[in-house]
Amino acid sequence: xxxxxxxxxxxxxxxxxxxxxxxxxxxxxxxxxxxxxxxxxxxxxxxxxxxxxxxxxxxxxxxxxxxxxxxxxxxxxxxxxxxxxxxxxxxxxxxxxxxxxxxxxxxxxxx
Numbered sequence: 001x002x003x004x005x006x007x008x009x010x011x012x013x014x015x016x017x018x019x020x021x022x023x024x025x026x027x028x029x030x031x032x033x034x035x036x037x038x039x040x041x042x043x044x045x046x047x048x049x050x051x052x053x054x055x056x057x058x059x060x061x062x063x064x065x066x067x068x069x070x071x072x073x074x075x076x077x078x079x080x081x082x083x084x085x086x087x088x089x090x091x092x093x094x095x096x097x098x099x100x101x102x103x104x105x106x107x108x109x110x111x
Contacts, residue, residue, distance in 0.1 A: 004076040006095050008049060009103065010034035012069040016053070016061045028058035032071060032095075050094045051075075057100060070104030073097050 013031035020026060032049045051073060053061045065071065075097040084090050 006073075006075050006077055008032055008034055008071075008073045008095065010049070010071065010073075012065055012067055012071055013048060015067050016058075016065050018058060018062045026055065026058035026062070028053040028061040028065075030061070030065065032073060050092060051097055052078075052094045053097045053100065057097065061100070064102060065100075069102055072101045072103050074099040 010032045013033050016028040016030040018026055018028050028051075030051050030053075032051050034047050034049065036045050036047065037043065038045060073095060075095045077093060078096050079091060079093045081089065081091050
């Protein structure tokens with residue numbers, strides 16, 4: 001038996017980017033920041049996570065999640081390899097979200 005489970009509570013770092021790799025299959029991508037305190041000085045360190053949401057949850061993310069939203073995410077880790085547009089091989093560890101819940105709304109700014 002094995003377990004691949006991630007639980008995060010943090011702030012969305014960018015508005016979701018929606019793509020459609022296949023007809024009628026939405027995929028949302030966005031970043032989530034979490035903060036930890038280390039050492040005697042309690043230095044705060046921010047870690048950025050890449051979140052991937054598929055299906056109906058991707059459409060909900062597009063509609064309701066914005067930069068600054070406080071978000072609870074449950075999912076699994078996945079590391080993938082790809083070649084960027086400059087033909088450089090890259091690796092990215094992502095969280096494939098199974099469940100999300102908005103904990104706090106981002107502050108609306110006047111545009």
